[in-house]
Amino acid sequence: MKSILYLLLWAALGTIILCEDDPTESLAGVHDLTPADFDKIVNGGKHALVEFYAPWCGHCKHLTPEYKKLGEAVAKDPKLKNSVVVAKVNADDHREIGERFGVRGFPTIKFFGRGKPVTAPEDYNSGRTSEAFLAFLHEKVAADKGFARIxxxxxxxxxxxxxxxxxxxxxxxxxxxxxxxxxxxxxxxxxxxxxxxxxxxxxxxxxxxxxxxxxxxxxxxxxxxxxxxxxxxxxxxxxxxxxxxxxxxxxxxxxxxxxx
Structure with a gap:
């Protein structure tokens, strides 16, 4: 009887964990992109950091809490909020978007620079913590803010x-x-x-x-x-x-x- 209770407890705990780390979850400060609005949101007017994920991907689930913290941090920072788009796209459901940008595995994270062609994003290969994401974005914004300066x-x-x-x-x-x-x-x-x-x-x-x-x-x-x-x-x-x-x-x- 105890064994059955333990199994039920672990099953319930596992369900809770999976729900908390669901990559499809709507996150504050993070745009959920589809083919209908991808080019409206990622249009070169702002820097954009985009995660291409699959709902079943274990690494995507693991990344979700960090991406959630990133979205919240950007939403609270006026300068980042007005300079950067943080987004994610279900590239399993919307495979045409993944194929468009050469996505071969999950999660794939790409950076679209302000004023640069959307067709040529940069692969993000740095750390996958909220702190690493924020440092990367601050660096990009700082490097870019003076692009028209003389x-x-x-x-x-x-x-x-x-x-x-x-x-x-x-x-x-x-x-x-x-x-x-x-x-x-x-x-x-x-x-x-x-x-x-x-x-x-x-x-x-x-x-x-x-x-x-x-x-x-x-x-x-x-x-x-x-x-x-x-x-x-x-x-x-x-x-x-x-x-x-x-x-x-x-x-x-x-x-x-x-x-x-």
Missing amino acids: GSLDALARDFLAAADKTGASAALKTAAEKLDEAQKAAGMLYSKFAEKAAAKGGDFFKTETARLERLLESGKVGANKAAEISQKLSVLTAFSPDDEEEDEFTKEQLSKAEE
Whole structure:
């Protein structure tokens, strides 16, 4: 009789564990992708980390608690939330998606970089803990945030922040931007445009404009081209952020924790 009770107890416990580690479970901060919305969510406007899983896969079940923690952490971090998509797709049910990206085993995790072709994702081969995922994403965001930045204008942006004469500092930025070659001029004129608006509207302009653009990205209502344009503007706006160096130190700290 005791043996039967023990067997029933272990069976019940096993069922609970399987339910808790079900890869199909809806997770906060994690998009569940299907063929109908994959290209709407993973569109190059944001970085995207995507897990391709099968419900029966033991390693996928083991990964679920870590992916759950990752989704929750990203959802609570405004900068990651507005820069990164964390997603998963049942590549057993939706085999056409797995085949599209050359998925041969489970779980397969791929990284789709902002502004890069969706057809050429990067294989994720780092650690599979929430800490390792977060360090990887912080590193990608930190490396990418300055993609539209121009060193010479960054210095003038810092001068603008410190200047008493904002109009004069804005004019200096415009003059420098106009002298750039064609490859850099579009980004350079964004520096000038933002400085002119800040000179007219006051120092809070940079924060309010950043928040406005981040809300647009977060809405999911902009196409890939518009999302790339917004990302470029957000990149230039970071040049006017006094917190820029602090963010870099935070990223280094995250990477250090992941390596321990």
